[in-house]
Amino acid sequence: MATIKDVAKQAGVTIGTVSRVLNNKKWVSEDCRKKVLVAIKDLHYKPQAHARRLRQKHSRICGVIAPHHTAIFRSPFFTDIMQGLEEIAAEHQYRLLIHPLNETARAQVSYRTLLGDGSVDGMFVLNAWSTDASIRELTEANVPFVLVNGKITAQEELPYVGFDNRGGVKKAIAHLVDLGHERIGIINGRMTTTNALERFQAFQEMLADHQLEFHSDWVADGDFEEEGGYKACLKILSAVRRPSAILCANDLMAIGAMRALKDKGLSVPEDMSIVGFDNMEEAAYHEPALTTVAFSAYEMGKLAAHKMFQMIAEEPLVEKATTLQAELIERQSTKKIN
Amino acid sequence: MATIKDVAKQAGVTIGTVSRVLNNKKWVSEDCRKKVLVAIKDLHYKPQAHARRLRQKHSRICGVIAPHHTAIFRSPFFTDIMQGLEEIAAEHQYRLLIHPLNETARAQVSYRTLLGDGSVDGMFVLNAWSTDASIRELTEANVPFVLVNGKITAQEELPYVGFDNRGGVKKAIAHLVDLGHERIGIINGRMTTTNALERFQAFQEMLADHQLEFHSDWVADGDFEEEGGYKACLKILSAVRRPSAILCANDLMAIGAMRALKDKGLSVPEDMSIVGFDNMEEAAYHEPALTTVAFSAYEMGKLAAHKMFQMIAEEPLVEKATTLQAELIERQSTKKIN
DNA sequence: TCTCTTCCGGAAATCGTTTTCACCATGTTG
DNA sequence: CAACATGGTGAAAACGATTTCCGGAAGAGA
Numbered sequence A, B: 001m002a003t004i005k006d007v008a009k010q011a012g013v014t015i016g017t018v019s020r021v022l023n024n025k026k027w028v029s030e031d032c033r034k035k036v037l038v039a040i041k042d043l044h045y046k047p048q049a050h051a052r053r054l055r056q057k058h059s060r061i062c063g064v065i066a067p068h069h070t071a072i073f074r075s076p077f078f079t080d081i082m083q084g085l086e087e088i089a090a091e092h093q094y095r096l097l098i099h100p101l102n103e104t105a106r107a108q109v110s111y112r113t114l115l116g117d118g119s120v121d122g123m124f125v126l127n128a129w130s131t132d133a134s135i136r137e138l139t140e141a142n143v144p145f146v147l148v149n150g151k152i153t154a155q156e157e158l159p160y161v162g163f164d165n166r167g168g169v170k171k172a173i174a175h176l177v178d179l180g181h182e183r184i185g186i187i188n189g190r191m192t193t194t195n196a197l198e199r200f201q202a203f204q205e206m207l208a209d210h211q212l213e214f215h216s217d218w219v220a221d222g223d224f225e226e227e228g229g230y231k232a233c234l235k236i237l238s239a240v241r242r243p244s245a246i247l248c249a250n251d252l253m254a255i256g257a258m259r260a261l262k263d264k265g266l267s268v269p270e271d272m273s274i275v276g277f278d279n280m281e282e283a284a285y286h287e288p289a290l291t292t293v294a295f296s297a298y299e300m301g302k303l304a305a306h307k308m309f310q311m312i313a314e315e316p317l318v319e320k321a322t323t324l325q326a327e328l329i330e331r332q333s334t335k336k337i338n
Numbered sequence C: 001t002c003t004c005t006t007c008c009g010g011a012a013a014t015c016g017t018t019t020t021c022a023c024c025a026t027g028t029t030g
Numbered sequence D: 001c002a003a004c005a006t007g008g009t010g011a012a013a014a015c016g017a018t019t020t021c022c023g024g025a026a027g028a029g030a
Helices: A005-010 A015-022 A031-043 A049-056 A074-089 A102-108 A111-116 A134-141 A167-180 A192-208 A227-237 A251-263 A281-286 A299-310 B004-011 B017-022 B030-043 B049-056 B076-091 B101-107 B111-116 B133-141 B165-178 B195-207 B224-237 B251-263 B281-285 B297-312
Strands: A060-065 A095-098 A122-126 A146-148 A160-163 A184-188 A218-221 A245-248 A273-277 A291-294 A322-325 A327-329 B061-066 B095-098 B123-125 B147-149 B160-163 B185-190 B218-219 B245-248 B271-277 B291-294 B321-324 B327-329
Touching: A005 A015, A015 A031, A015 B049, A049 B049, A060 A074, A060 A111, A074 A095, A074 A122, A074 A299, A074 B251, A095 B224, A095 B271, A102 A227, A122 A134, A122 A299, A122 A322, A134 A146, A134 B101, A160 A167, A160 A192, A160 A299, A167 A192, A167 A245, A167 A251, A167 A273, A167 B160, A184 A192, A184 A227, A184 A251, A227 A245, A227 A251, A245 A251, A245 B049, A251 A273, A251 A281, A281 B049, A281 B271, A299 A322, A327 B195, B004 B017, B004 B030, B017 B030, B017 B271, B061 B076, B061 B111, B076 B123, B076 B297, B111 B123, B123 B133, B133 B165, B160 B195, B160 B297, B165 B245, B165 B271, B165 B291, B165 B327, B185 B224, B185 B251, B218 B224, B224 B245, B224 B251, B251 B271, B251 B281, B297 B321
Parallel strands: A060 A095, A060 A122, A122 A146, A146 A160, A160 A322, A184 A218, A184 A245, A245 A273, A273 A291, B061 B095, B061 B123, B123 B147, B147 B160, B160 B321, B185 B218, B185 B245, B245 B271, B271 B291
Antiparallel strands: A095 B095, A291 A327, B291 B327
């Protein structure tokens, strides 16, 4: 490996001069610059990243971590976020360092440890749990970070990008009310997540706003999984009085719920209207096509990255927490009630 | 930020001693070790990664690059590979550095530049094109690398992990022959990729083996996309004599092909048998369920990572190129011919 | 008591850069 | 002509760790 010394010797100058050429600094004669450039090319010289970073105190690398998930690459949701992060990172010539977490590491992830070693200029924290107090370590680490699609319930406002769950639920409920529904149930996601929490809270508020009945028999947890949605739906169907519509906190559970309905001999939307969340690809192909509240995880990733690079550039953040607007996509799984 | 000097001062020892404690070296008294440990904890000290790496010449980081693809996180195929990489990396306490490539960067990616700066201990190259001669730079860079799911057509054998495409095609054709098919068409993927190339070559050979007719009217390119599969199928259907079965180089094209057949009023498998590749999730749900050749991208990722860590440990590779076996999954899209 | 290990701490070199500072020519101004 | 900018260069000091080498103290054996 050629070092800067070799280049200097070859070009007949000192390493200081080589460094100036490398970093496009002023005060290098055209003559000298050329000599150095030739030497660099001849020796296939490439500055050592670590040496450079040691001196410069930054790495052009951002970390990505999802503290509560094992198979980070398995979920289209995560990967959509990362695609957004990646594209904006590329624009800034930054790279993404993925922090794998095995079973033991996840149990006791220390953000101070992860950030304190200076290997990243910033950190994206994906899907943090609302109960994860250790997030607060991030603020002590003195490294910019952005919480994405999951934040802790805390007093202080941390840099955050997420979905406008209230707005989404509002649109969904308004749609169902428009169609004449008065008995509306909900299949929830895991309540440690921000999205599940906010969707459920908004659900309750919207029912109150429309002066609709809230019935605990019409509430079930589905854990954001297809199978969970199936079971949750069965539970709701076992109620003495049934709702006429069910709001599902994501599409996967909605598909599970529709499977349960089919198994029980009920048809969608004739016997039950279903609304999902996320607008995943299968939602459009499903029979019947699923009415759903659409959010873009990809856009969320881009937004998060933009926020990050503002912080890295030490520009003031116009808003600490940003939410993405929801769009209701009406398909065949909801129907006017008679 | 506390440095090793601060810790040394606090503990009343020299930095050499602190370093020995940090790296669990011998010749440190229990007494002294404790003092240092306390100081480290008190000061929230974390060794600077870059300084350490500068000295130690390795980073516990592996790079991941997909030189010919923009949206690396968009394909379940890539992300499955990465999930495999990630899990094995976690076992070795390695992290993954994703190299984003924007339009301009992709055009002139230089592996020498990417690897020469010493920021990664190894590099995974995903889906390299068979025509990409610049891959050869990797060998000069003196950094371990593994080609995954895509290799160049070259004399020398490079470290590679991929699918046993021959075996897969062999099983698919044998299955169709068993069912009595004699006229078999193929919808190809992009021919710059190893998988498409190998699948097509194997297809031709297997036809010859079974002494079946090879007809250029029954061959079409579908670019690995759903829409491409649709168009390619239409092209094949326009032949004067039609095949009775079509092999599709991936499931996405198979689904497109089946859509084209449906549009033309033909039914699968009654009028046409279809075999796909990859066993993507939708293949099982599709109506009719798709018979397909199953490969596991996830396993491929794990295998690639294992190979990588063998190389990093400087153990001799038992085999340079490894291929994953295929499994034929028979579903409803193929049928015995009368 | 002397010497020879054995065990451990401290000083200094090193990794490969960037950055600061000093210096020397030149040319410019008072 | 003195004083003073100014552009170009080299020498050396960081950056924060690891690693090597040296030497002192303690303990053992003669």
